Amino acid sequence: MAEVVLNTGDTAWVLASTALVLLMTPGLALFYGGMVRAKSVLNMMLMSMVTIGIVSVLWVIYGFKLAFGYEANSQWYGEISLSGLGSAVNELTNNGGVYPIPLLAFAAFQLMFAIITPALISGAIADRTKFTAWAVFVTIWVTLVYFPVAHWVFAFGNKVGDTVTGAGFLAARGVQDFAGGTAVHINAGAAGLAMAIILGRRVGWRRESMRPHSLPLVLIGAGLLWFGWFGFNAGSALGANGTAALALLNTQVATAAAALGWLLVEKLRDGHPTSLGVASGAVAGLVAITPACAFVAPWAAVVIGLIAGILCALAVGLKYLFNFDDSLDVVGVHLVGGLWGCLSLGFFGSSAVNSLGLDGIFYGGGATLLGKQAFGAFFVLAYSFIITLIIGFVIDKVIGFRVKEEAEISGIDYDQHAETGYELTNSSRGGFSS
Amino acid sequence: MKLITAIIKPQKLDAVKEALVAQGITGMTVSEAKGFGRQLGLTEVYRGTQYKVDLIPKIRLEVLVSSKVADKAIEIIVNAARTGSIGDGKVWATAVDSVTRVRTGESGEEAI
Numbered sequence: 175m176a177e178v179v180l181n182t183g184d185t186a187w188v189l190a191s192t193a194l195v196l197l198m199t200p201g202l203a204l205f206y207g208g209m210v211r212a213k214s215v216l217n218m219m220l221m222s223m224v225t226i227g228i229v230s231v232l233w234v235i236y237g238f239k240l241a242f243g244y245e246a247n248s249q250w251y252g253e254i255s256l257s258g259l260g261s262a263v264n265e266l267t268n269n270g271g272v273y274p275i276p277l278l279a280f281a282a283f284q285l286m287f288a289i290i291t292p293a294l295i296s297g298a299i300a301d302r303t304k305f306t307a308w309a310v311f312v313t314i315w316v317t318l319v320y321f322p323v324a325h326w327v328f329a330f331g332n333k334v335g336d337t338v339t340g341a342g343f344l345a346a347r348g349v350q351d352f353a354g355g356t357a358v359h360i361n362a363g364a365a366g367l368a369m370a371i372i373l374g375r376r377v378g379w380r381r382e383s384m385r386p387h388s389l390p391l392v393l394i395g396a397g398l399l400w401f402g403w404f405g406f407n408a409g410s411a412l413g414a415n416g417t418a419a420l421a422l423l424n425t426q427v428a429t430a431a432a433a434l435g436w437l438l439v440e441k442l443r444d445g446h447p448t449s450l451g452v453a454s455g456a457v458a459g460l461v462a463i464t465p466a467c468a469f470v471a472p473w474a475a476v477v478i479g480l481i482a483g484i485l486c487a488l489a490v491g492l493k494y495l496f497n498f499d500d501s502l503d504v505v506g507v508h509l510v511g512g513l514w515g516c517l518s519l520g521f522f523g524s525s526a527v528n529s530l531g532l533d534g535i536f537y538g539g540g541a542t543l544l545g546k547q548a549f550g551a552f553f554v555l556a557y558s559f560i561i562t563l564i565i566g567f568v569i570d571k572v573i574g575f576r577v578k579e580e581a582e583i584s585g586i587d588y589d590q591h592a593e594t595g596y597e598l599t600n601s602s603r604g605g606f607s608s
Numbered sequence: 609m610k611l612i613t614a615i616i617k618p619q620k621l622d623a624v625k626e627a628l629v630a631q632g633i634t635g636m637t638v639s640e641a642k643g644f645g646r647q648l649g650l651t652e653v654y655r656g657t658q659y660k661v662d663l664i665p666k667i668r669l670e671v672l673v674s675s676k677v678a679d680k681a682i683e684i685i686v687n688a689a690r691t692g693s694i695g696d697g698k699v700w701a702t703a704v705d706s707v708t709r710v711r712t713g714e715s716g717e718e719a720i
Contacts, residue, residue: 383659385652444653454655490655503655 178266181274184413188279191409195286198402199226199293205395205453206297208388209502213585214301215387215595221296221308228312229289234259237288237316238281241324242269244332244340251322252329252340270330270338270345273412283409284328291320291358297502298366299373302582305590307575311369314565319361319558327357327554349550350523350531350543352421353410355465355515356554363509364558366500372566373575375499377582384501389449396453400429403460407467417528421467425460428467428479432459435483451487454507458486461511466519469531474522481518482511509555516551520544609704609720610678614669615641615697616689621667627688633673633681635720641668645698666697672707672720 203222210218229237236256239245243253259281267273267280292312296303327349331341344356351357376384386392407425411418436455437447462482463475470478490506493499500506520543523534533539569575576582581589588594616624621638628636642663649662673681678701685699709719 383661385654385659440653440656444656446653448653450654487656491657494657 178272178274180266180276181413184273184415185275185279187414187418188275188283188409188412191405192279192283192286194402194405195283195290195409196226196402198286198399198406199223199290201395201398201402202290202293203395204391205399205457206300206502208391208393208395209297209386209450210300211384212387212596213594214587215391216587216593217303217305217590218296218300220305220591221303222293224305224309225293225296225312226289228309229292229316230285232313232316233281233285233288237321238284240317240321241288242281242284242329244329247339249341249343249346250325252325267412268332268334269328269412270341271333275412280412283412284324287354287358287406288316288320288324291354291362292316292365294358294362294504294508295366295369298370298500298504300501301376301586302373302576303586304573304575304577307569307573310573311565311569311575314569315365315562318565319365319561320357323357323361323554323557327351327354327550344550344553347546347549348532349546350469350519351465351516351550352468353407353464355461355512356550359461359464359508359512360516360551360554361558363505363507363512364555365562366504367498367509368559368562369566370493370498370500370505372563372570375497376501377579379499380494386450389453392453393449396456400456400460403429403464407464411468417468420472420527423472424467424470424475425463427472428463428475428482429456429459431476431479432456432462432483432486435459435480436487437483439484439487454490454503455483455487458482458507458511461508462515462518465512465515466522469519469524469528470522471524471527474518474524474536478515478518478522482514485514486511513551513555516547517544520547609707609717610673610675610701611704612671612673612678612681612685612699612701614671614685614689614699615643615666616669616685617691617695617697618665618667620689620691620696621669624669624685624688627684628671628681631680631684633671633677633684635672637670639668639670641666646694664695672704674717674720 199222203219207215207219238259239255240252245253265277267275267277292315326342326344329342330345331338404422408418408422433452433455436451440451441447459479459482462478486507489510490503521534521536523531523543524537525531525533532543534543577586577589642665644662649660652659652661682699690696707719708715
């Protein structure tokens, strides 16, 4: 076997994709920040920003090894090691085969996924979460949930010759998830549901108006998410190649179709297509195409996206039926969209499109792939939901998860950060205080 | 002396201002206000969730005039602010005991 040597084109694309995926988290902060009331915009955005800080540091200390190490030869976790990332600049990535990109580029790229996943959860517990409790939660959650689940799904093992060691549980079983439908979206969606249950409903829920305070912020955030998602999906090819091109194109058309699908539901049901609808539909489409983007034909991506937009637009109302305050619809968009995206491969998956993929029902592959997808999706859902409930329960008992009721009513921004997002009047500004 | 207070639709502010100035009535104070009358409110929909908005944005316009032009000023405001649809607002006048101009110290009618 010829030795793999570093490819500059592939490396350049993965490095650029890493920066694109990083931008998604500040984008998410804007998307979520615009959706809450003016009195909690900063807290909402800070929950995402502090996640960048915490997870990046943990990643260097033990996170990357726990998710992608192979020393333990375990399908459940990588390796437990505090050895850090090292500084092996000449080492290439080996993930079920050697890729011609530096291991450190792969580590940086995967870090961005580990950052945005816990940040997604914050939307379920808007306006009421004690900031220190959130920071503790992120630390524990990525350690017990994200890092192991990333290993199950994304770690394809240390392949030397024909021997593979340390491949993840779901990856080894042939569950297909190109860029994170299970590990990122189902995972975050299920955790969001658990956290909405642990924290309880906001003061005044279903009684007061909790309309988004800035739809322009929401639209800017959705735009940045869409832009960054090209790195998320097409970067997951780990190279500048045809698979990346397919993933990028599918990401675009599925997202476009989903935005139209959501608008269609609103026009028919409510009478008006809305700006929040177009932003939400786009995100639902991005979520749904994530696991499927490199395994389906572009026409199928359009269908997957359109169904995602319609499905999620209908699903976001369910929280009122079950009476839980998933404030920004993490369940309705990420869990529902993620489930649909994973299962959609069971229908639309095509080995003609990608030789690494399998044929779904519509391509004569029978229900085998659908079965694998359902197993992977529900396994991650159940694990994330249960472990998150336990983590949330313990943190709530030990340090308390919610701010005081008065603080929630007057505004969490001032209570937790001694800042306010907007100076709404220019009188009474006060003076300098040392 | 009278203080005329008008609650009008925000989009009618320019028309009212121009009409008053054209008739020689200058000086006014404008503030953004919210409220409801018989109109009650309207409904907004976010992700399928309906919120009733019962305090609707209005403009509160205050004009100090001498008593003899008060009726004329009210008529100008009402004509300029009217759209004929619900939520056009209200105009009322109250008696004013004293008025003093800060810069010069003039008081009474001269200060208007």
